[in-house]
Amino acid sequence: MSLNHRPIDVAVLGCGTVGSEVVRLVQASAADLRSRVGAPLALVGVAVKDVTAPLALAGLDPALLTEDAVGLARRADVVVELIGGIEPARSAILAAFESGASVVTANKALLASHGPELYGAAERAGVDLYFEASVGGAIPILRPIRESLAGDTITRILGIVNGTTNYVLDRMTGEGLELDDAVRQAQELGYAEADPTADVEGFDAASKAAILASLAFHTRISADDVYREGISGVSRADVAAASATGHVIKLLAIVERRADGVIARVHPALVPLEHPLASVRGAFNAIYVEAEAAGELMFYGRGAGGRPTASAVVGDLVTVARHKVSATLGPGESTYLSLPALPVTAALTRFQIRLVVKDQPGVLAAVSRVIADEGVSIEAVRQTPGSHGAGLADLTVVTHRAAEGALAKTVAAVAGLDVVAEVAGVLRVEGD
Numbered sequence: 001m002s003l004n005h006r007p008i009d010v011a012v013l014g015c016g017t018v019g020s021e022v023v024r025l026v027q028a029s030a031a032d033l034r035s036r037v038g039a040p041l042a043l044v045g046v047a048v049k050d051v052t053a054p055l056a057l058a059g060l061d062p063a064l065l066t067e068d069a070v071g072l073a074r075r076a077d078v079v080v081e082l083i084g085g086i087e088p089a090r091s092a093i094l095a096a097f098e099s100g101a102s103v104v105t106a107n108k109a110l111l112a113s114h115g116p117e118l119y120g121a122a123e124r125a126g127v128d129l130y131f132e133a134s135v136g137g138a139i140p141i142l143r144p145i146r147e148s149l150a151g152d153t154i155t156r157i158l159g160i161v162n163g164t165t166n167y168v169l170d171r172m173t174g175e176g177l178e179l180d181d182a183v184r185q186a187q188e189l190g191y192a193e194a195d196p197t198a199d200v201e202g203f204d205a206a207s208k209a210a211i212l213a214s215l216a217f218h219t220r221i222s223a224d225d226v227y228r229e230g231i232s233g234v235s236r237a238d239v240a241a242a243s244a245t246g247h248v249i250k251l252l253a254i255v256e257r258r259a260d261g262v263i264a265r266v267h268p269a270l271v272p273l274e275h276p277l278a279s280v281r282g283a284f285n286a287i288y289v290e291a292e293a294a295g296e297l298m299f300y301g302r303g304a305g306g307r308p309t310a311s312a313v314v315g316d317l318v319t320v321a322r323h324k325v326s327a328t329l330g331p332g333e334s335t336y337l338s339l340p341a342l343p344v345t346a347a348l349t350r351f352q353i354r355l356v357v358k359d360q361p362g363v364l365a366a367v368s369r370v371i372a373d374e375g376v377s378i379e380a381v382r383q384t385p386g387s388h389g390a391g392l393a394d395l396t397v398v399t400h401r402a403a404e405g406a407l408a409k410t411v412a413a414v415a416g417l418d419v420v421a422e423v424a425g426v427l428r429v430e431g432d
Contacts, residue, residue, distance in 0.1 A: 005039035008321045011076035011101075013047040013069045013092055018106060018133075019082040020057035021310035026317070036318050038325040045072040047083070047092075074099040077324050080317060081105040090114055097125040102324065104316040106133035106309060112207035112223035115214065119333035128323055128330050130316035135161060135208045138308030139301040140315075141287050145215045146331055149291055154216040156256040156290040158431060161208040163283035163303040164192045164199035165231050165251040169268075170281050172239045173248055179234060191283050191304075201230035205253045205266045212287070213255035213264045219339040221255075221264055227344035229267035238425045241354055242270050245382070245396065248278050252430055261342040268427060270352055275431040288431075345405030350379070350429040352398050353411060356422040359385075359393040363419045367397065370417060374410040376402045392421055398429065 010026065012019055026033065026041055034040045046060065047069035066072050069092040073079045079096040081103060083089040089110055093103050094117075103122070105111070111118065111134055122129040132142050136159075145154065160166050164186055171182040183200065186192035198204045206226040213221040231251050242249050247270035255264045271278045276298050280286040285303025290296055302308040323329055357363045364381065371378055382396040397414075399407060415423045 007042035014082035017306040021306040102128035108134040108207040112210040133312035137303040159287040209253035225341035227265040261340040269430040354425040
């Protein structure tokens with residue numbers, strides 16, 4: 001590859017944890033990146049919220065700093081957007097496209113809510129939009145889905161795509177912590193924000209599920225199409241009960257393709273200990289892909305953090321810069337299937353229902369009869385002496401796979417029985 005091409009002008013929008021690491025990598029690896037791209041990468045500016053505030057990156061030339069992200073985006077060949085959120089990130093990206101710049105972003109919330117608009121603008125401008133770092137941090141997952149598996153048919157993806165919730169659930173499992181204590185520990189270590197709502201309530205994972213579903217199933221799925229349930233309802237008792245039945249609890253993003261549409265959901269689930277996702281510890285992420293020809297694949301690694309995420313960002317930067325040098329483009333949006341988004345009630349799944357029941361004859365028969373009346377069959381039942389007082393016992397029921405709508409009705413019907421003192425917990429079972 002010739003190295004006589006003019007420099008590729010690069011603008012970085014945002015200089016926080018990830019942005020500062022991207023700038024550092026671009027400057028420290030300038031010679032290597034020039035060889036890989038076929039042209040020098042010239043940093044022409046870094047957009048920040050306040051040019052007078054201290055930077056995470058020491059030694060950056062103050063002359064490169066600006067508070068005008070949109071203006072900076074108009075004078076680059078490649079724009080790296082790491083501001084996050086909707087605005088001004090959306091306006092800056094659209095301005096970049098209008099000026100003929102390609103864009104690299106890690107902004108999952110923006111892609112999940114405004115993806116079609118951005119894809120369309122990039123296509124009209126004849127430029128690239130790359131976003132590997134938006135799902136799974138350093139894990140290469142989007143490009144394998146979009147390119148390596150382009151000749152295959154992906155049927156299902158199960159992913160641990162939020163490191164904060166995985167760390168919290170792991171601490172609850174390993175140390176017996178309650179949720180709030182595990183969240184505080186995650187905050188102390190920098191894994192969770194001061195306001196952990198986006199992670200704990202599943203918003204972050206839902207955005208990533210929308211991106212995965214859109215790419216894997218060649219159809220437009222937004223975050224609004226994703227059923228979302230966070231981990232705020234998971235208790236130490238739920239974790240202990242999962243362990244007793246050979247499971248761990250994980251917050252899963254699950255997207256699946258059916259003949260009649262796509263189902264995308266995020267919720268806590270019981271994962272059997274023998275499944276590869278069960279062994280994903282701490283703040284790590286993993287995405288488990290099921291495809292017709294390739295079979296089962298798992299992608300594993302660090303899903304967040306400055307350096308891991310910057311690795312994915314710079315990888316995209318190299319790719320789109322190469323395209324600038326060779327006057328080519330990578331793959332754009334693929335929506336030829338246009339499958340509808342189906343409600344979560346259409347999903348086929350299994351439930352584990354934990355009940356506190358009266359310790360008397362006929363209880364199991366009564367529970368079984370109600371479940372059968374709803375058209376759901378029982379796979380296993382486990383009754384143990386309870387710790388809820390005299391005359392009460394714990395009853396755990398695992399159902400066979402059925403439509404989620406029917407299972408939800410089943411839980412409601414069981415809860416109404418006189419012999420049932422309490423529905424102690426309800427969790428889906430996935431990965432078996």
